Amino acid sequence: MYQYDEYDHRIIRDRVAQFRGQTERYLAGELKDEEFLPLRLQNGLYIQRLAPMLRINVPYGMLSTTQLRKLAHIARTYDKGYCHITTRQNVQFNWPELEEVPEILAELAEVEMHGIQSSGSCIRNVTSDQFAGIASDEVVDPRPYCEIIRQWSTFHPEFAFLPRKFKIAVTGSDNDRAAVQVHDIGLQVVRSDAGETGFRVFVGGGLGRTPVIGSLIRDFLPEAHLLSYLEAILRVYNQLGRRDNKYKARIKILVKALGAEAFGAKVEAEFAHLQDGPITLTGDEIGRAQRFFPTLPYRALDNAADALLQQEAAETPAFGKWLTRNVGEHRQPGYATVTLSLKPTGVAPGDLTDGQLEAIADLADQYSFGEVRTTHEQNIVLGEVEKSKLFDVWQAAKAQGFATPNIGTLNDMICCPGGDFCSLANAKSIPIAESIQRQFDDLDYLYDLGDLDLNISGCMNACGHHHVGHIGILGVDKKGEEFYQIQLGGNAGTDVSLGSVLGPAFGAEEIPSVIQKLVDIYVDKRIEGERFIDTYRRVGVDPFKEKVYAKAD
Amino acid sequence: MPKLIKDKAIADNSWLLMEATDAPETVDIPADAVIIPLNVWQARKQELTGRIATLGVWLNSDQFADQLGEEAQQLPLVAVNFPGFMDGRGFSTARLLRERYGYSGELRATGSIIRDQLFFLQRCGFNSFDLPEGADLEAAMNSFNDFSETYQAAVDQPLPLFRRRA
Numbered sequence: 001m002y003q004y005d006e007y008d009h010r011i012i013r014d015r016v017a018q019f020r021g022q023t024e025r026y027l028a029g030e031l032k033d034e035e036f037l038p039l040r041l042q043n044g045l046y047i048q049r050l051a052p053m054l055r056i057n058v059p060y061g062m063l064s065t066t067q068l069r070k071l072a073h074i075a076r077t078y079d080k081g082y083c084h085i086t087t088r089q090n091v092q093f094n095w096p097e098l099e100e101v102p103e104i105l106a107e108l109a110e111v112e113m114h115g116i117q118s119s120g121s122c123i124r125n126v127t128s129d130q131f132a133g134i135a136s137d138e139v140v141d142p143r144p145y146c147e148i149i150r151q152w153s154t155f156h157p158e159f160a161f162l163p164r165k166f167k168i169a170v171t172g173s174d175n176d177r178a179a180v181q182v183h184d185i186g187l188q189v190v191r192s193d194a195g196e197t198g199f200r201v202f203v204g205g206g207l208g209r210t211p212v213i214g215s216l217i218r219d220f221l222p223e224a225h226l227l228s229y230l231e232a233i234l235r236v237y238n239q240l241g242r243r244d245n246k247y248k249a250r251i252k253i254l255v256k257a258l259g260a261e262a263f264g265a266k267v268e269a270e271f272a273h274l275q276d277g278p279i280t281l282t283g284d285e286i287g288r289a290q291r292f293f294p295t296l297p298y299r300a301l302d303n304a305a306d307a308l309l310q311q312e313a314a315e316t317p318a319f320g321k322w323l324t325r326n327v328g329e330h331r332q333p334g335y336a337t338v339t340l341s342l343k344p345t346g347v348a349p350g351d352l353t354d355g356q357l358e359a360i361a362d363l364a365d366q367y368s369f370g371e372v373r374t375t376h377e378q379n380i381v382l383g384e385v386e387k388s389k390l391f392d393v394w395q396a397a398k399a400q401g402f403a404t405p406n407i408g409t410l411n412d413m414i415c416c417p418g419g420d421f422c423s424l425a426n427a428k429s430i431p432i433a434e435s436i437q438r439q440f441d442d443l444d445y446l447y448d449l450g451d452l453d454l455n456i457s458g459c460m461n462a463c464g465h466h467h468v469g470h471i472g473i474l475g476v477d478k479k480g481e482e483f484y485q486i487q488l489g490g491n492a493g494t495d496v497s498l499g500s501v502l503g504p505a506f507g508a509e510e511i512p513s514v515i516q517k518l519v520d521i522y523v524d525k526r527i528e529g530e531r532f533i534d535t536y537r538r539v540g541v542d543p544f545k546e547k548v549y550a551k552a553d
Numbered sequence: 554m555p556k557l558i559k560d561k562a563i564a565d566n567s568w569l570l571m572e573a574t575d576a577p578e579t580v581d582i583p584a585d586a587v588i589i590p591l592n593v594w595q596a597r598k599q600e601l602t603g604r605i606a607t608l609g610v611w612l613n614s615d616q617f618a619d620q621l622g623e624e625a626q627q628l629p630l631v632a633v634n635f636p637g638f639m640d641g642r643g644f645s646t647a648r649l650l651r652e653r654y655g656y657s658g659e660l661r662a663t664g665s666i667i668r669d670q671l672f673f674l675q676r677c678g679f680n681s682f683d684l685p686e687g688a689d690l691e692a693a694m695n696s697f698n699d700f701s702e703t704y705q706a707a708v709d710q711p712l713p714l715f716r717r718r719a
Contacts, residue, residue, distance in 0.1 A: 007702050007718060011702050011703070121639065152704060155673075157705065158641075161639055279713050
């Protein structure tokens with residue numbers, strides 16, 4: 001993964017000193033609340049319902065074991081012994097003291113981590129495919145480009161005070177696992193017929209109050225022009241994005257208002273000025289970035305371990321279940337990916353204790369080249385495990401509570417922190433997740449239901465990505481009471497779609513039985529091989545609606 | 554005389570700042586050094602050519618660099634107003650005036666800017682900062698040194714770090 005040189009270290013250290021000074025000025029009353037607010041947000045510091053919340057960037061989801069151990073130390077020393085993996089692959093601490101935040105940032109800087117631009121009206125942490133560089137269906141590894149974008153966007157002097165937050169995601173596969181079409185800018189790295197590397201550029205996607213699927217404005221942008229083109233998009237947005245109403249300030253509203261074609265024309269006009277200027281990427285720079293993501297020193301293996309795995313799975317059915325759900329294909333023969341589930345029933349989805357962070361670091365050091373990946377589904381991936389070691393990894397993961405074999409199932413839900421923590425939330429989301437997990441506690445039944453994305457947001461800001469869940473649940477407030485609206489038909493992949501509201505909202509206690517009814521209809525209507533989303537797309541919303549809202553006889 | 558920061562030093566602000574007007578054709582223009590609104594410049598530039606040495610023009614945040622364009626090159630001073638410090642449009646305006654329209658005179662940030670923005674403002678080409686009344690200018694100047702290195706190309710450093718990295 002990327003490693004800082006002296007330049008990167010200097011920039012991050014300067015930031016720590018700057019924020020220390022700002023915090024001191026604030027505590028001394030020299031900096032007003034409204035002035036400190038955006039400054040602390042641009043360091044990832046929110047003031048939440050109960051305490052401050054500090055969001056730490058995990059650039060495109062890559063973490064070293066040194067970083068994991070530092071996060072464990074911070075959870076133990078400055079927090080209540082745990083942290084949370086967010087739906088943007090980042091890490092959040094829920095209980096730091098404001099006065100201690102500069103010290104936390106100083107400690108993080110030692111391991112090349114920070115909270116820069118993890119919040120606020122600026123360019124946020126760039127996200128990517130959690131299987132970048134190892135997926136068998138990948139065309140180009142997106143991570144070198146993510147790193148180039150990270151550096152370009154970090155303290156960009158022109159774009160630190162945008163109309164609203166700005167999110168960029170990059171995928172290198174036709175099978176999009178980074179949800180690029182629901183980002184402010186989505187990039188797909190592609191190879192042309194002539195063998196050149198470039199990007200398909202989507203703009204104006206997003207979730208939140210007004211969910212929109214992004215528009216393709218460039219079918220092939222040669223890689224050298226990546227930064228000039230991004231700068232052109234950001235400049236058009238910085239000048240023309242609405243600033244009078246924060247609910248209409250995202251780039252998606254501007255793209256809708258102008259039309260994608262007219263917006264694209266403005267970008268191209270700006271790009272014409274910037275093209276071939278000094279920020280044109282050089283072959284040297286792309287090569288430098290690529291060298292941080294080399295082919296790892298894999299052992300020369302074939303897939304001989306497959307027979308052993310079959311035998312182990314037959315002898316130990318629980319291991320077999322885990323293999324089916326939590327282990328994935330790797331491009332290197334003899335290796336596999338392992339997803340550690342952070343969704344055991346009874347734990348807030350995505351939460352990890354200090355001891356678990358250290359256990360993951362130990363596992364990664366022993367079995368996965370000392371690196372892990374966070375996922376936007378709020379799990380952790382060991383990306384590079386030898387197949388012959390999978391049984392050992394399973395046993396170790398089980399002992400730490402990571403081996404719940406539910407990846408990709410209904411119980412592997414995406415879930416925001418919700419009303420238990422977040423001051424924006426209209427309703428709680430964590431107890432809803434748990435009540436659903438308890439309803440679907442039979443693993444064989446869960447497997448029979450297959451891949452099913454269930455996403456829960458505690459308010460319309462949609463941190464839980466409810467618009468792109470096959471089943472989406474949105475917490476709403478009705479006269480001071482918490483209710484939950486159901487949406488069906490969303491999907492975050494390459495065939496992206498936004499869910500539609502099923503009908504009137506339900507009370508929290510009704511949700512498990514409502515989800516059960518939806519699943520019953522799917523089981524009743526599905527034909528061989530169909531996932532929930534496929535059946536929904538084929539039969540439409542009516543059978544689901546009739547079942548859920550049927551009057552009791 | 555009021556003070557401001559210019560070229561990283563505290564200096565006298567000898568320029569009057571003329572308020573926005575709906576009557577650009579008829580409004581009185583002071584004889585002293587004055588920064589006039591863009592619409593007054595657009596309406597009266599012919600009559601003002603004789604006194605250009607004591608004339609500046611200011612753009613509001615919703616007025617973009619192309620509305621002044623290369624005409625800026627004649628002027629000794631251009632100001633960009635920040636109605637609120639979260640309104641970041643002026644950062645683009647400054648870069649465009651410097652990088653696209655060849656403006657090399659005094660480029661002044663006015664309005665609700667805060668000291669913590671000085672580093673980014675100077676990167677975008679501002680060299681003069683009229684901070685709100687009561688600001689501690691001496692202390693504010695420390696913020697020019699907030700960072701000792703930068704990744705991006707901008708007005709103060711036309712090469713991105715990747716073209717300079719040893």
